[in-house]
Amino acid sequence: MGQPAPDHHVASSFPGVRIARPVGFPVGGVWVEQLGYLLGYCKHEVASVTRLPTVNGTTAIRYVRSPGAVALLLCVRPNVGTSVGDRMTVSPSVGGAGTLAGTSTVLDGTTGIATATSTDGTPDRYFRYFDVSGLTVGTGYELVVTTASHTGTSKGIFSMRVEEIARVTTDPVGAPSTDPGVAWVWPRGGNYLFSGSASAASDGGAGFERIIGQLDDARSKVRRFPLNICSMDSDANAWSTTSAAFANPTWNFTGAATRPRWYTRAKRLYGTSTANQLTARVRYKSAGGELQVRIITTPVGGAATNNDIVCPLAAAHGTIATGAVTIATSGTNQEAFIEIEEKVAGGGTAYVSAISLHDNEV
Amino acid sequence: MAREIGVVSGASAYIKHPVAAAASSLVQDGRPLDAGTAHIITHNLNVLHRESGRHLVTWLGPGDLPKPTDNGYENLNEHVPPSDQRIGTHMEIAWNIYANYTCNFDGPFMLTRGRDDATSTNGRALHLPPKIRVWVTAYSDGVASLKIYAAATASESPPRNGYLALATKTITSAALTHETLDLVLASAGRYRHPSAADGAADCEVCYLWLGFKHAGGATTMGWVSASAYELTET
Numbered sequence A: 001m002g003q004p005a006p007d008h009h010v011a012s013s014f015p016g017v018r019i020a021r022p023v024g025f026p027v028g029g030v031w032v033e034q035l036g037y038l039l040g041y042c043k044h045e046v047a048s049v050t051r052l053p054t055v056n057g058t059t060a061i062r063y064v065r066s067p068g069a070v071a072l073l074l075c076v077r078p079n080v081g082t083s084v085g086d087r088m089t090v091s092p093s094v095g096g097a098g099t100l101a102g103t104s105t106v107l108d109g110t111t112g113i114a115t116a117t118s119t120d121g122t123p124d125r126y127f128r129y130f131d132v133s134g135l136t137v138g139t140g141y142e143l144v145v146t147t148a149s150h151t152g153t154s155k156g157i158f159s160m161r162v163e164e165i166a167r168v169t170t171d172p173v174g175a176p177s178t179d180p181g182v183a184w185v186w187p188r189g190g191n192y193l194f195s196g197s198a199s200a201a202s203d204g205g206a207g208f209e210r211i212i213g214q215l216d217d218a219r220s221k222v223r224r225f226p227l228n229i230c231s232m233d234s235d236a237n238a239w240s241t242t243s244a245a246f247a248n249p250t251w252n253f254t255g256a257a258t259r260p261r262w263y264t265r266a267k268r269l270y271g272t273s274t275a276n277q278l279t280a281r282v283r284y285k286s287a288g289g290e291l292q293v294r295i296i297t298t299p300v301g302g303a304a305t306n307n308d309i310v311c312p313l314a315a316a317h318g319t320i321a322t323g324a325v326t327i328a329t330s331g332t333n334q335e336a337f338i339e340i341e342e343k344v345a346g347g348g349t350a351y352v353s354a355i356s357l358h359d360n361e362v
Numbered sequence B: 001m002a003r004e005i006g007v008v009s010g011a012s013a014y015i016k017h018p019v020a021a022a023a024s025s026l027v028q029d030g031r032p033l034d035a036g037t038a039h040i041i042t043h044n045l046n047v048l049h050r051e052s053g054r055h056l057v058t059w060l061g062p063g064d065l066p067k068p069t070d071n072g073y074e075n076l077n078e079h080v081p082p083s084d085q086r087i088g089t090h091m092e093i094a095w096n097i098y099a100n101y102t103c104n105f106d107g108p109f110m111l112t113r114g115r116d117d118a119t120s121t122n123g124r125a126l127h128l129p130p131k132i133r134v135w136v137t138a139y140s141d142g143v144a145s146l147k148i149y150a151a152a153t154a155s156e157s158p159p160r161n162g163y164l165a166l167a168t169k170t171i172t173s174a175a176l177t178h179e180t181l182d183l184v185l186a187s188a189g190r191y192r193h194p195s196a197a198d199g200a201a202d203c204e205v206c207y208l209w210l211g212f213k214h215a216g217g218a219t220t221m222g223w224v225s226a227s228a229y230e231l232t233e234t
Helices: A025-041 A207-220 B035-050 B069-076
Strands: A045-050 A058-064 A071-078 A088-093 A126-131 A140-149 A157-165 A227-230 A239-241 A262-265 A276-286 A291-299 A305-311 A314-327 A335-344 A350-359 B055-064 B103-111 B115-121 B124-128 B131-139 B146-153 B165-171 B177-184 B204-214 B222-231
Touching (some): A025 A207, A025 B035, A045 A058, A045 A227, A045 B103, A071 A140, A140 A157, A140 A276, A140 A314, A227 B055, A262 B222, A291 A314, A291 A350, B055 B131, B131 B165, B165 B177
Antiparallel strands (some): A058 A140, A088 A140, A276 A314, A305 A314, B055 B222, B131 B177, B131 B222, B146 B204
């Protein structure tokens, strides 16, 4: 969720920061504001998925918690029809190995979302908020969503959007181990480095230590999702391949022109020669042989990089494989595009129901 | 960027600072803070801010777009407004999401207001609503045109009823074409005003839309993917 970024000091003038002069309190104040923005309020979109197959079933979105995030928003829009709408229950299941822990984490209402019958041109939207304060920062979790029709018309979901929700206030003094940011008093006047209370020693130490620690958190633990796409966990609706060599898989489109390409702006922290570091996760089923998913990242105007994710034999949908991916930051305007190819050994058919990428700077 | 120090390998780089335990800290209690360390922290914060633009959308399209009757207005039990009753060409499509696919949308997206304006005053930059870059991978039938709209609205009401920003491109190639459309928002969105506590929680709400006008008679034109993300540059 957004907030206006606080004012910056301009490096060419750096008011209050002159060589051989003490550093004034207002400089530290700007640091506090900027850290609060980067860690407390600049929460990233996790996923915006639209046009899922018009069936009911199970699908999943990848989520990795960032520091201080306590709630996760799930916004679901059921599909609408031209004549008869669907009424269904959407069940965000948050249990199971590697998934969000426990169904009791829904903050409002019940877990299941009972939708009304939709007949309008714009689909109704339904929200659920999850308490994610207990999840480990940096660990990948699956937000599993299951839909069941009440009417038998099986129109499924039009869109799902997942977003971390910012808190109105953060309390780095009272809850330093869970709340991000820095207290105003720490870079206080008098030009001294001031240590906070001993209890504030978490995550980079107290006082000025904490400023540096929180700065590092803002660099490496606040993650974007340049890709987070999903279909359904079923043979009929997942993306499939039978190719023994890397090739574009069969997406669930109509028509013949079927090679999707997604663009993003690479995160450039260390100059144009150092790539954006990410983690890929593939949700799949491959009962006949080992599947490999190739995530091709190409900076605009540059050369492609192949990132191959090995997906061992798995008889059931919902199996997870992960791997490292890089996106070169040398593209025009730092932009790059992502394409997917797959191959499967053993002559079987492999199915992929979701692919995601998230920042993993170290 | 002027707010960062040094240029490394063609672009300003984050400078990693050691994080030490308090007892052996490089930045100890009671010692004056030197200007060099202050410069590094300010610089690093500005690098992170520059890179904090958010990725908003990765959409998979439907493929072929069936040509809708009356550009989708039939499903609203209406007709395309006559040209002298439109306030813009975007009203030529209905922007409804019935099965004929004249549009795609999602939201609300809470946008940051972190884009610097081109000038700064008193050593401080101003902040504008973000620029949103939209990429669409689409195709026509090689004969007629497929007109692509990208729009940002302040509510779920479709762009035919008003928008914050609008961009359009037209393609005629039967090959997959990758088009970019930039949405530059005016500061007309809704805001959540600052709370009573330290952290102001302003944000700007928008909904993102893609619209398609199918000019051909065949059904072999459509879109397969789309992306959108914030740009923090001016």
